[in-house]
Amino acid sequence: MVRSITDECREFLTSIGAADGLLHVWVPHATAGVAVLETGAGSDTDLLESLEHLLPRDQRWVHRHGSPGHGRDHVLPALIAPHATVPVLAGTMALGTWQSVCLVDTNGDNHQRSVRLSFLRG
Incomplete structure (x- = not known):
């Protein structure tokens, strides 16, 4: 699974009043x-297929x-x-036009995931 968490990252930055930083x-x-x-143009699917090729589920x-x-999920x-x-x-992620921050998870055994966000002011 590849899931964009870009909106959650934006919301976090807004909630803390982020300016410049990391x-x-x-x-x-x-x-x-x-x-x-x-995401959305097939790159996310290509990534998962590449991982399946590199790390077969066998x-x-x-x-x-x-x-x-x-076991392959633990190598990911x-x-x-x-x-x-x-x-x-200025409070906005300096992502390229088509870039998204994504959670990548091939482990179908665990459907609960957490993401921790922090900000270093610069």
């Missing part, structure tokens, strides 16, 4: 990551609790870090 996005889970990418994984192939954060830092200028 937004830090952290996902405290062993099987999820944060990516900055284009029995090769030593880590074997959960659903079949779940080594490829898509569980954090991202986004520059903020």
Whole structure:
């Protein structure tokens, strides 16, 4: 699953009255990551298909609790870090035109996720 959390990040920045600084996005889970990418034009699907190719959901994984192939979910954060830092200028994330901040999670065993946001004024 790839889900944009860009709106939640914007709401957070507004709620704290952010100006210039750095937004830090952290996902405290062993099987999820944060990516900055284009969504809605197929890039999110391409990412998931690429991960399936790189990390197939099969029995090769030593880590074997959960659903079949779940070990690959625990390798995901080594490829898509569980954090991202986004520059903020005048209270607005300095994202490119098509960029979104996204939660990436291939673990179907856990449907509850939390994201922690913090801001370093600069």
